[in-house]
Amino acid sequence: MTNVIWIVVAVLGTFTVGYMGYSRYLSRFVEIDDERETPAHKYEDGQEYVPAKKPVLLGHHFSSIAGGAPIVGPITAGAIWGWVPALLWVAIGNPLMGAVHDFISLSGSMRHEGKSIGYIIGEYVGERGKDMLLWFAFLTIILVVAVFALVVGIVLNAYPSAATASFVYIALAFAFGVYLYQLDGPFIPGTVVFVAGVFAGVWLGIQYPFALFELAGDASHTAGTFVLFSSTGSWVPGAGALGGNTAAWVPVILVYAALASALPVWVLLQPRDYLSSFLLYAGVGGALLAIIVGTIFNTSTEPLVVADSIEPFTGFLGVESVAPFPLFPMLFVTIACGTISGFHSLVSSGTTAKQLNKESDARLIGYGGMLGEGLLAAVALSTLAVAGVASDAAAGGIGGALPNFAAGGGTILTSLGLPASYGAPFMALVLVSFLLTSTDTAARLGRYMMEEIVGPQSSGSETGLSGGIGSFARGRYTNPVVQCGIAYLLVISGEWATLWTLFGGANQLLAALALLTGTVWLANWDDSKQLVSTGVPMALMVVVTVLGLSWVAFKEQLYDQLIQGGAQGIGAQVSAGVRVLLAVLLIYLALSLVRIGYDNITNVRSGSEPAAKPSDD
Numbered sequence: 007m008t009n010v011i012w013i014v015v016a017v018l019g020t021f022t023v024g025y026m027g028y029s030r031y032l033s034r035f036v037e038i039d040d041e042r043e044t045p046a047h048k049y050e051d052g053q054e055y056v057p058a059k060k061p062v063l064l065g066h067h068f069s070s071i072a073g074g075a076p077i078v079g080p081i082t083a084g085a086i087w088g089w090v091p092a093l094l095w096v097a098i099g100n101p102l103m104g105a106v107h108d109f110i111s112l113s114g115s116m117r118h119e120g121k122s123i124g125y126i127i128g129e130y131v132g133e134r135g136k137d138m139l140l141w142f143a144f145l146t147i148i149l150v151v152a153v154f155a156l157v158v159g160i161v162l163n164a165y166p167s168a169a170t171a172s173f174v175y176i177a178l179a180f181a182f183g184v185y186l187y188q189l190d191g192p193f194i195p196g197t198v199v200f201v202a203g204v205f206a207g208v209w210l211g212i213q214y215p216f217a218l219f220e221l222a223g224d225a226s227h228t229a230g231t232f233v234l235f236s237s238t239g240s241w242v243p244g245a246g247a248l249g250g251n252t253a254a255w256v257p258v259i260l261v262y263a264a265l266a267s268a269l270p271v272w273v274l275l276q277p278r279d280y281l282s283s284f285l286l287y288a289g290v291g292g293a294l295l296a297i298i299v300g301t302i303f304n305t306s307t308e309p310l311v312v313a314d315s316i317e318p319f320t321g322f323l324g325v326e327s328v329a330p331f332p333l334f335p336m337l338f339v340t341i342a343c344g345t346i347s348g349f350h351s352l353v354s355s356g357t358t359a360k361q362l363n364k365e366s367d368a369r370l371i372g373y374g375g376m377l378g379e380g381l382l383a384a385v386a387l388s389t390l391a392v393a394g395v396a397s398d399a400a401a402g403g404i405g406g407a408l409p410n411f412a413a414g415g416g417t418i419l420t421s422l423g424l425p426a427s428y429g430a431p432f433m434a435l436v437l438v439s440f441l442l443t444s445t446d447t448a449a450r451l452g453r454y455m456m457e458e459i460v461g462p463q464s465s466g467s468e469t470g471l472s473g474g475i476g477s478f479a480r481g482r483y484t485n486p487v488v489q490c491g492i493a494y495l496l497v498i499s500g501e502w503a504t505l506w507t508l509f510g511g512a513n514q515l516l517a518a519l520a521l522l523t524g525t526v527w528l529a530n531w532d533d534s535k536q537l538v539s540t541g542v543p544m545a546l547m548v549v550v551t552v553l554g555l556s557w558v559a560f561k562e563q564l565y566d567q568l569i570q571g572g573a574q575g576i577g578a579q580v581s582a583g584v585r586v587l588l589a590v591l592l593i594y595l596a597l598s599l600v601r602i603g604y605d606n607i608t609n610v611r612s613g614s615e616p617a618a619k620p621s622d623d
Contacts, residue, residue: 014294053271087324107524112358120359126526142516218250256497267446282442290385311392355520449489
């Protein structure tokens, strides 16, 4: 039987080579210079542009990019096609594509006043290209907020202990922000005290789990759970499809995301992400260490080997229990964030670029942060290997991923002496921590996107309460309400699950467009800049995502649901038709942007038009 440690060895090996070698080359390639003033210092405003210490910013960045997708994706892909294809795509694709994508997005934004990838491409191809990309990104953000809020609700419903712990570390984050930025407390002693408080919160969560409503039917919460309302919450919108407790958590998470996105970054975003990063490092690093220790010293309660129910390779079309699902191109869309994710370009060029203290920090935070997400994907794949295929894992989604990640992770952590009864809730809390930070960061990024679409106010506050449609759309308080309101309607409509594949396709197309933006920037910067590092991954992502969305639109929806009659009833038929139109729209928008970018690159490199002058900000 294959030992799980080989998954870890393969990923650590390629990631080490990538960081020690390729990231150094890329840093020289974009001419990283600590003498150059970063946007965080040049435009420091105490609200969005706030210089952050490297470990603090790494905590924010890693916490924000590592949502639920790098957990759900590898587990789903491993269950469908086998663990070897999933491992190869993470181990090879991450350092050559995903980490490059994140680093170039961060570096490009750093040189363009901390602005988004939409602003950057607009500098070179014009307002039409800028607006197309920004609208694409804004719509993707709404899907991100909706899906992540729902997944948090599902996790908190399954593990009430994670709810209590989440409240504790959010409260600690507020206190740490005041301690650090208002009281000017010493950094290291404060870190020790508040990080200890976060882990104490984990213990409190296990001892005093919390839920909003009782579970329906014969199901019940774990013993000792404090339930706020004695009913099952059947009246809560969306309770019919999700259950009252899960449906009730969704608006709570969305309200939290809206409030957190409106606050200055020092109040919650920076301190919370920094503190929670220790929890995340402990989950990912602890699981990796536990695999190594458990293999060498055989200290785990179960052998850390790939379960018999997990095949190395099940075939090009996947396991028999799933409808034909071709490895190419669907593997690359399914795993998504574990290897490359367009959402990361929004984080890199949205919040992170506005907080870089010095340019050299971009290497660890941009390139290294993405490698950290790849390690999370490797841990997720390892938990699947240890736990085996759950009954619904091959069907994809959080229903299969959560039991494997929590149960398999709990088993792995027994190698370090942690009982599985504590390890499983702890891994669930790790998942919630990733998701909470990604959700409110996404809401903040959506505000940035809309501000660039509408344009900044000429004077006055950016609250959005001063009147006017433009002010309302970009407002610090009003824009998050719009985003979270639409996201809530998507969730409670019952159609959220049908949008998951479109979310995945949109996310990966956004990665291709971010790489296109980086390629355009480099082409206009200097004729001597090679375009292979960004151009080849961009072309590959365009091909696989366009083919993947085409499969979803024309095979799964048009043929299976409409022509073959899989969609029963007018509502299901309309829903399938809408999904076809959405997929086609995404493809058209992406290919149009690729053509605009390609024309700019060929014209500049052929000398038919002068290169635009890149910003040094």
